[in-house]
Amino acid sequence: MSNDAIIQVENLVKVYPGGTKAVDDVTFSVGEGEFFGFLGPNGAGKSTTMKILGTLLGLTSGKARVGGYDVTRDPNKVRSVMGFAMQEVGLDDLASGRDFLVLQGILYGMNRREAMARATELLDLVALSDVAQRKVGAYSGGMRRRIDLAAALVHNPRVLFLDEPTTGLDPQSRLAIWEHLETLNERGITVFLTTQMMEEADHLCQRIAIVDRGQIVAEGTPTDLKAEVGDDLVIMSVAGENDQERRLGAEKAGEMLSNLSYVDGVNVADYDLSVSVKKGGAAAPDLLRALGDVGVTVSNLSLSSPTLDDVFLKHTGRTIRHDEAGGDEYGQAMRQWMGLSRR
Amino acid sequence: MSAIRETYYIYRRNLKIWLVPATFLPPLFISGLLYILFAATFSEVTNLGGFATADYNAFLVSWIIVQAVVFSGGDSGFALLTDMMSGYFDKLLLAPINRFSILFGSLLVSATRAVAQAVIIIAIAFGLGVSFKTGFLGILVLIGFAAVFGLAWSCLSIVIAIKTRSVQATQSSFVLFFPFIFLTTAFMPEELLSGWFRVAVKANPVTYVTEAMRVLVVEGWTLTPVLQGLWVTVGTVVPLMLLTTWLYRRATT
Numbered sequence: 001m002s003n004d005a006i007i008q009v010e011n012l013v014k015v016y017p018g019g020t021k022a023v024d025d026v027t028f029s030v031g032e033g034e035f036f037g038f039l040g041p042n043g044a045g046k047s048t049t050m051k052i053l054g055t056l057l058g059l060t061s062g063k064a065r066v067g068g069y070d071v072t073r074d075p076n077k078v079r080s081v082m083g084f085a086m087q088e089v090g091l092d093d094l095a096s097g098r099d100f101l102v103l104q105g106i107l108y109g110m111n112r113r114e115a116m117a118r119a120t121e122l123l124d125l126v127a128l129s130d131v132a133q134r135k136v137g138a139y140s141g142g143m144r145r146r147i148d149l150a151a152a153l154v155h156n157p158r159v160l161f162l163d164e165p166t167t168g169l170d171p172q173s174r175l176a177i178w179e180h181l182e183t184l185n186e187r188g189i190t191v192f193l194t195t196q197m198m199e200e201a202d203h204l205c206q207r208i209a210i211v212d213r214g215q216i217v218a219e220g221t222p223t224d225l226k227a228e229v230g231d232d233l234v235i236m237s238v239a240g241e242n243d244q245e246r247r248l249g250a251e252k253a254g255e256m257l258s259n260l261s262y263v264d265g266v267n268v269a270d271y272d273l274s275v276s277v278k279k280g281g282a283a284a285p286d287l288l289r290a291l292g293d294v295g296v297t298v299s300n301l302s303l304s305s306p307t308l309d310d311v312f313l314k315h316t317g318r319t320i321r322h323d324e325a326g327g328d329e330y331g332q333a334m335r336q337w338m339g340l341s342r343r
Numbered sequence: 344m345s346a347i348r349e350t351y352y353i354y355r356r357n358l359k360i361w362l363v364p365a366t367f368l369p370p371l372f373i374s375g376l377l378y379i380l381f382a383a384t385f386s387e388v389t390n391l392g393g394f395a396t397a398d399y400n401a402f403l404v405s406w407i408i409v410q411a412v413v414f415s416g417g418d419s420g421f422a423l424l425t426d427m428m429s430g431y432f433d434k435l436l437l438a439p440i441n442r443f444s445i446l447f448g449s450l451l452v453s454a455t456r457a458v459a460q461a462v463i464i465i466a467i468a469f470g471l472g473v474s475f476k477t478g479f480l481g482i483l484v485l486i487g488f489a490a491v492f493g494l495a496w497s498c499l500s501i502v503i504a505i506k507t508r509s510v511q512a513t514q515s516s517f518v519l520f521f522p523f524i525f526l527t528t529a530f531m532p533e534e535l536l537s538g539w540f541r542v543a544v545k546a547n548p549v550t551y552v553t554e555a556m557r558v559l560v561v562e563g564w565t566l567t568p569v570l571q572g573l574w575v576t577v578g579t580v581v582p583l584m585l586l587t588t589w590l591y592r593r594a595t596t
Contacts, residue, residue: 056433058596079439090430094360106352107438109345151434 005029006159006190007036007053012062014048014214022048024214025062030192030207032158035185037205038194039308041320045214046194050163053192054084067158080108082159083152085145093137097128097147100136101154108155115154122150126180142173149180160184162193166200178204196320198308210312217315222308229306229314231264232280234287238271239299246271253296260290280305346441353435353448357422361452366418367459374411374464378403382471385530393534396561401473405485405556406529408464409549412457412489413520416496419453420504420513428510442595446588450497457493461486473560481559484569492552492576496520498583505590523549528557551575 007030014023023045030036038046051057053066055075064071067081092100098119105115123129126146131139136147145165152160165181166174181204185191195201201208202222210218210225218225238253240246247270254268257275262283265276277283280303291298312320361367382400389397396402423446426432435445465475465482475481504513526543527550528536536544544550555572558565 054437056436076439079437084437086430086433090432090434092356092431092434093429094363095356099356103352103356104434104438107349107435107440109439 006032008065010063013060015060035206037201037208039201040211044211083157084161085148085152098132104154126150159190212316225311226306231276233304234275236273236298237300239297349440349444354451357452378407393532400471404468411460412493417500419497420500424504453497454490457490461489476563477559495579498587548575
């Protein structure tokens with residue numbers, strides 16, 4: 001992996017002028033073509049790390065390379081291989097969608113005609129051709145994210161950095177963005193996103209790093225990380241004529257199930273069975289069959305799998321709160337600097 | 344070169360933003376209004392003597408241009424700050440361009456703005472019957488003064504924008520420009536002023552630029568005041584440009 005890594009970060013540290021240590025000795029790498037995510041709560045250091053990789057912020061110590069170029073020594077080379085879409089979307093509200101993209105193309109070295117052609121292509125890609133002449137300021141939240149995504153793609157970057165690409169969007173717009181990102185990744189673009197949403201990380205990312213207080217606390221595929229936390233639970237209610245019969249059935253079932261090789265544990269409470277297995281979905285039919293064999297019928301079955309929130313909980317003792325509106329450590333530092341938080 | 348090309352396109356984009364009527368009309372309206380109001384108020388004052396012209400409209404025109412470019416210098420800082428707040432500035436910085444093309448693209452708009460204002464005010468002056476002693480060439484020099492001196496105030500507002508990062512502070516920077524504009528020989532020649540006011544007027548760089556431009560309108564190619572105005576303009580613009588570039592460099596690393 002380290003050979004064809006497109007993003008390499010070693011012992012990265014970022015201390016803001018106020019003394020806040022936003023990134024505290026972070027090391028990771030992302031392979032070419034990978035879909036990688038930084039999952040963590042507000043203030044975890046996600047945006048700061050991304051802004052350093054995107055050459056928008058200087059680092060305090062450590063090393064960071066994107067596309068083989070050092071972010072401090074070769075910022076313009078880094079800029080030419082990466083696209084960056086921000087959380088606080090940086091759009092030109094007074095320009096039309098098309099003009100905005102054309103200027104982006106020109107700034108990435110295209111001539112006017114090339115930039116026009118590219119803008120048409122991208123507007124089509126993000127399904128904004130119909131509103132291309134409208135001012136960006138009049139776009140909806142979802143449209144703004146899409147035009148921003150298009151702008152980040154103008155120069156066919158190898159890596160796409162996305163800082164919370166769907167925060168604040170309605171579910172429908174979110175799904176639209178997810179689909180675009182999956183398509184792009186299938187075409188070979190490496191995607192590195194930050195998110196506070198477990199579902200997003202789980203749905204999109206092949207590999208994630210869970211970050212908290214400036215440090216990576218866990219790293220792996222979502223499936224492995226969740227498996228690490230614990231088993232799936234198959235929860236079943238035993239059926240019967242009366243409570244007595246159900247209770248007896250549950251006792252019998254519990255004893256029988258705990259002897260099965262793929263069952264890690266069984267908990268019986270009245271006539272409810274909680275069965276710990278590695279893969280709940282795969283085990284459920286087998287469990288039902290085994291119960292049927294001993295004459296126990298089940299009236300209700302549900303499955304409970306560990307979530308990435310459980311992973312986060314295990315590593316930090318807290319849960320990710322992603323219901324808070326906006327803001328990250330960079331935003332907070334900026335607001336403080338601008339005197340906006342001294343109200 | 345690519346940096347010039349980038350500057351040009353960023354300039355075009357900024358120019359488009361400025362060319363919204365709601366942005367460029369109010370300052371022109373105020374300049375026109377000030378011109379007409381003050382000209383009407385003081386039309387007979389030239390009888391006091393010392394004005395070098397009997398036409399108060401001609402006496403006033405240089406100051407009208409100066410106040411226009413000084414006041415609208417504040418727009419440069421405001422425009423830059425707006426882009427910084429919206430995140431568009433970061434978007435520009437993300438492109439593999441020379442970051443100074445963003446600054447110079449914005450300063451060029453300031454120069455364009457000053458030229459446009461000067462031209463329109465001169466046209467109004469023509470409408471009011473003012474005759475320009477130094478003719479077409481003099482008018483070009485007048486416009487040149489406006490463009491370069493306007494740049495100094497644009498730099499100042501960009502400095503305020505970068506240092507405060509506050510829209511309110513930058514917007515109200517014109518309050519700071521006020522004394523500079525009015526503590527001048529705006530309405531009376533220096534000989535008719537006295538006391539602390541005269542001292543302040545003599546210490547104010549704006550006075551010398553106003554005078555240099557005025558001489559070109561009402562007197563002719565009188566070298567001493569014109570050169571004085573030129574040195575003051577250069578002496579204001581150069582350090583402010585350097586300061587702006589330095590602060591901008593710091594703010595973008």
